[in-house]
Amino acid sequence: MTKPLLAERKKKKIGSKPGNKIALINARLIDPASGMDEVGGLTIKKGKIAELGPELRRNAPEGYDVIDCGGHILCPGLIDMLVHTGEPGFEHRETLATASRAAAVGGVTTIICMPDTDPVIDDMALVDFIERRARDTAIVNVHPMAAMTRGLEGEEMTEIGLLKEAGAVAFTNGADSIASARVMRRTLDYAKDFDALIVHSLEDADLAGSGVMNEGEVSSRLGLSGIAAAAEIIMLQRDMELAQLTGAQYHAAQISTAGSLRVMRRAKAHGLKVSCGVSVNHLTLNENDIGPYRTFLKVRPPLRSEEDRMAMVEGLVSGDIDVIVSGHNPKDADVKRRPFAEAEDGAIGLETLLPAALRLYHAGQIELPALLRAMTSAPADLLKLPAGRLQKGAPADLILVDLDTPWVVDPDLLQSKSKNTPFDESQLQGRVLHTIVNGNTVYTLSDDH
Numbered sequence: 001m002t003k004p005l006l007a008e009r010k011k012k013k014i015g016s017k018p019g020n021k022i023a024l025i026n027a028r029l030i031d032p033a034s035g036m037d038e039v040g041g042l043t044i045k046k047g048k049i050a051e052l053g054p055e056l057r058r059n060a061p062e063g064y065d066v067i068d069c070g071g072h073i074l075c076p077g078l079i080d081m082l083v084h085t086g087e088p089g090f091e092h093r094e095t096l097a098t099a100s101r102a103a104a105v106g107g108v109t110t111i112i113c114m115p116d117t118d119p120v121i122d123d124m125a126l127v128d129f130i131e132r133r134a135r136d137t138a139i140v141n142v143h144p145m146a147a148m149t150r151g152l153e154g155e156e157m158t159e160i161g162l163l164k165e166a167g168a169v170a171f172t173n174g175a176d177s178i179a180s181a182r183v184m185r186r187t188l189d190y191a192k193d194f195d196a197l198i199v200h201s202l203e204d205a206d207l208a209g210s211g212v213m214n215e216g217e218v219s220s221r222l223g224l225s226g227i228a229a230a231a232e233i234i235m236l237q238r239d240m241e242l243a244q245l246t247g248a249q250y251h252a253a254q255i256s257t258a259g260s261l262r263v264m265r266r267a268k269a270h271g272l273k274v275s276c277g278v279s280v281n282h283l284t285l286n287e288n289d290i291g292p293y294r295t296f297l298k299v300r301p302p303l304r305s306e307e308d309r310m311a312m313v314e315g316l317v318s319g320d321i322d323v324i325v326s327g328h329n330p331k332d333a334d335v336k337r338r339p340f341a342e343a344e345d346g347a348i349g350l351e352t353l354l355p356a357a358l359r360l361y362h363a364g365q366i367e368l369p370a371l372l373r374a375m376t377s378a379p380a381d382l383l384k385l386p387a388g389r390l391q392k393g394a395p396a397d398l399i400l401v402d403l404d405t406p407w408v409v410d411p412d413l414l415q416s417k418s419k420n421t422p423f424d425e426s427q428l429q430g431r432v433l434h435t436i437v438n439g440n441t442v443y444t445l446s447d448d449h
Contacts, residue, residue, distance in 0.1 A: 023060030027069035031390035032373030047439035077109025082325035089118025100138035107432035116174035122147035258311035330418030
């Protein structure tokens with residue numbers, strides 16, 4: 001039995017690359033896309049899944065490097081649809097290299113990076129830069145989202161067709177909503193012609209005003225200005241009307257309120273091509289966790305009430321919420337260790353995405369395949385990526401997970417360059433033991449942990 005860890009004190013083994021032919025045996029195979037949940041194994045050849053099934057439970061083919069999974073979960077690597085990397089322009093906060101190392105430790109084999117860099121990713125050359133830079137420095141798959149509007153200013157639409165051709169997997173206005181309904185409608189219309197996915201953040205800036213946390217009893221008690229849930233709901237309702245008008249593919253980047261969930265359910269019931277995500281923060285934390293003005297829990301959208309959090313969990317269980325994201329947004333100490341009202345929004349989350357999400361599983365609130373689906377096949381389907389599933393010929397992007405290992409988050413030991421985790425000193429249960437990307441081992445939890 002694994003002993004509880006007060007903190008992780010040993011070095012992680014990152015970047016080990018065994019041969020190209022690997023057999024993983026004695027595993028519990030979970031493939032959320034097909035519903036597979038059985039004891040077995042699989043083989044990897046030339047970066048792809050070659051064979052899988054119960055017949056590989058104990059015996060590996062000759063000539064393969066063998067990994068005995070010890071009965072642990074073997075599933076597709078996670079796909080995180082909302083990651084701020086910092087590169088280019090904010091490398092002091094995070095780089096593609098450091099973000100990818102954090103991702104590997106957390107079992108995230110594909111990160112989708114946001115375009116709010118400096119310069120903004122609103123040009124084909126910048127999409128190409130991200131892809132080339134990732135090939136040179138990252139140890140997981142990296143795909144860029146491109147900006148919907150020039151400079152993320154919400155006024156002039158970008159060249160969506162050319163950006164998609166250059167490699168952008170979706171289009172977003174970053175953390176800001178597009179205030180103009182006319183611009184949003186034109187963008188959705190144009191995106192439909194190129195079968196492009198629009199990913200939109202939700203906050204009516206006028207209604208949110210100078211708010212810094214969820215509006216309610218807690219904000220009043222703390223003496224902080226609040227952001228009403230209506231600021232999110234109103235923007236989502238507007239977008240649903242425009243999605244119906246245009247017939248475009250629309251994804252709400254993050255919802256955080258019970259009212260938003262009701263809006264999304266109605267839109268789906270009417271057959272609109274819409275989907276939504278939720279951050280692991282809004283599934284596992286609420287406004288009370290802010291406590292004595294803890295700025296690492298100042299995020300956007302703000303942490304909501306416990307009733308809203310429970311609504312997010314229920315929406316995930318029902319399938320009305322499609323994906324879980326980390327909302328990874330590194331910020332340095334200079335902008336976070338300030339009075340709460342002055343601190344910037346943002347929290348890192350790549351390394352804690354899966355362990356934090358497993359809180360719901362351990363609490364009996366959701367079945368494991370459904371939880372994993374929201375971080376594997378669901379985002380893969382939305383983004384039209386070949387990853388996110390266990391099947392012959394699929395990319396060998398895989399993780400081996402111990403569901404039971406307890407540990408305590410020590411920010412100093414996280415791989416991210418910034419340390420602004422909302423789970424500082426939190427007790428989590430579950431660790432990634434092994435991460436494989438395109439058939440190469442990029443992370444192994446050391447045996448002496």
